[in-house]
Amino acid sequence: MIKRGITFVLLAFWTNGLFGQSIARVENIRIDSEALNQKREILVYTPIEYDLRKHELFDVIYVFDSQDREKFDYVSSSIAFLTDRDHDRAFMVVGIASPYNAELDYSRGDDFLPVLTTEKSIEWYEPHFGNVSNFLAYVSDEVMPYIESNYRTKGRSIAVGHSLGASFILYALIQKPNLFDAYIAISPNLAYDNDYLAKQLMGFDYAALQDFTYLYLSHANEGTNYWPEWKPAREKVYGFFTDTFKGDKLDVKIEGYGEENHMSTFPVSVRSAFDYYFRTIYEKQENRLSEKEYEVRIRVTVPDKNDEIFITGNQENLANWNPNKIQLKKVSDYTRAITLKVKSIAAFKFTRGSWETEADLKTALGTVKIKPENQTNYEFEIESYFDRY
Incomplete structure (x- = not known):
């Protein structure tokens, strides 16, 4: 106990x-x-x-x-x-x-x-x-x-x-x-x-x-x-x-x-x-990653309906930290989404296509880190971007 x-x-x-x-x-x-x-x-x-x-x-x-x-x-x-x-x-x-x-x-x-x-x-x-x-x-x-x-x-x-x-x-x-x-x-x-x-x-x-x-x-x-x-x-x-x-x-x-x-x-x-x-x-x-890949679904709420959002992170399926390679799909005016396979532990950030436009999330001070073996669906909300402060 x-x-x-x-x-x-x-x-x-x-x-x-x-x-x-x-x-x-x-x-x-x-x-x-x-x-x-x-x-x-x-x-x-x-x-x-x-x-x-x-x-x-x-x-x-x-x-x-x-x-x-x-x-x-x-x-x-x-x-x-x-x-x-x-x-x-x-x-x-x-x-x-x-x-x-x-x-x-x-x-x-x-x-x-x-x-x-x-x-x-x-x-x-x-x-x-x-x-x-x-x-x-x-x-x-x-x-x-x-x-x-x-x-x-x-x-x-x-x-x-x-x-x-x-x-x-x-x-x-x-x-x-x-x-x-x-x-x-x-x-x-x-x-x-x-x-x-x-x-x-x-x-x-x-x-x-x-x-x-x-x-x-x-x-x-x-x-x-x-x-x-x-x-x-x-x-x-x-x-x-x-x-x-x-x-x-x-x-x-x-x-x-x-x-x-x-x-x-x-x-x-x-x-x-x-x-x-x-x-x-x-x-x-x-930099250690699991051998197995896990499918995850990611949804992001954006502050401006015109925002184009990219995801980038610590492995090939996350563009190896290239900030303008993998773009999320527009689901609605303020929602972007993507489904992909990642290894654990997956670390990533969101941008509008460059590091100057890195997103500031409401639920993370720095890089998002997840264990995809434990959870499939993830939701994030962008508060603003570095170039908009």
């Missing part, structure tokens, strides 16, 4: 009618988890005018250890600034918390760690370890399906973890290699249980990756004045990815912040990881 409540990022107010959700918001959602046999809460950030933007789809960033609210807030705030210049890059952020439960004596270590076997690791973490497989099931089988079912998502997701949260997302990469499309692992513990996770990463068959995937690894000054075992384990993994690894489906970015400590490395790593992601990875993942 999943229950919802809403809190607001800033002073909250609602407007009626056209404007819908006028500011970004954060929802608190309670999940009665069968996998964990516990009640848990997640946080869901949706950007400004999410309700209005009903013809847009959103990538999802999952932030682990969001019981430390500052991590969730930093990512959701940062992504807004990093994508401000490109409204076509739309993101939600989901915070997955691993709080301490005093009644159960259950902590984040139980979520993030497997059963430990070495005396040193057992002594360090006891009794909080060993439930990672159930936590992974909670994430993959409960949280993520809920988000996919209740929000307008692309089906593409990014995991952000720090410390043992970073160790967990690397564990998830090995156990369920196609669960996320990108893994941002900040200061992970690769050394626990006699370098267990380091060995798993170096021994994993990366051919199991179905699509192009991004892996970001960073560290601070761990292993210098504290946690000495972290450094040799880390260097083994870095050496593997730098010197040995070969594969065309994984892009690995490694960075060190020796001047930062274990906590202060989080914000600088997040910023750098997403900078690289947007410069190098995003378009490669964004």
Whole structure:
């Protein structure tokens, strides 16, 4: 059972009618988890005018250890600034918390760690370890399906973890290699249980990756004045990815912040990881299309009965972003329509025949993005055009 409540990022107010959700918001959602046999809460950030933007789809960033609210807030705030210049890059952020439960004596270590076997690791973490497989099931089988079912998502997701949260997302990469499309692992513990996770990463068959995937690894000054075992384990993994690894489906970015400590490395790593992601990875993942085509029927209401409307988008049947190639038929004075076959995810815009005349829709801030496998009929209303403002 999943229950919802809403809190607001800033002073909250609602407007009626056209404007819908006028500011970004954060929802608190309670999940009665069968996998964990516990009640848990997640946080869901949706950007400004999410309700209005009903013809847009959103990538999802999952932030682990969001019981430390500052991590969730930093990512959701940062992504807004990093994508401000490109409204076509739309993101939600989901915070997955691993709080301490005093009644159960259950902590984040139980979520993030497997059963430990070495005396040193057992002594360090006891009794909080060993439930990672159930936590992974909670994430993959409960949280993520809920988000996919209740929000307008692309089906593409990014995991952000720090410390043992970073160790967990690397564990998830090995156990369920196609669960996320990108893994941002900040200061992970690769050394626990006699370098267990380091060995798993170096021994994993990366051919199991179905699509192009991004892996970001960073560290601070761990292993210098504290946690000495972290450094040799880390260097083994870095050496593997730098010197040995070969594969065309994984892009690995490694960075060190020796001047930062274990906590202060989080914000600088997040910023750098997403900078690289947007410069190098995003378009490669964004351009993936389904092999199958789906027939869709599109109707557009225009503001002027003399408007001639063209559609253009991200694939051949959408003219590959040629703004004056595919024209909609005039159905009535203020209605234009077209039926065509498209692959998923289909991204497109409307124009009057040139980019200077791009249409401004009432239900999208940027490019329309649809999953044609989920719906056949689409209706849009053009508010105006760039050259008419």
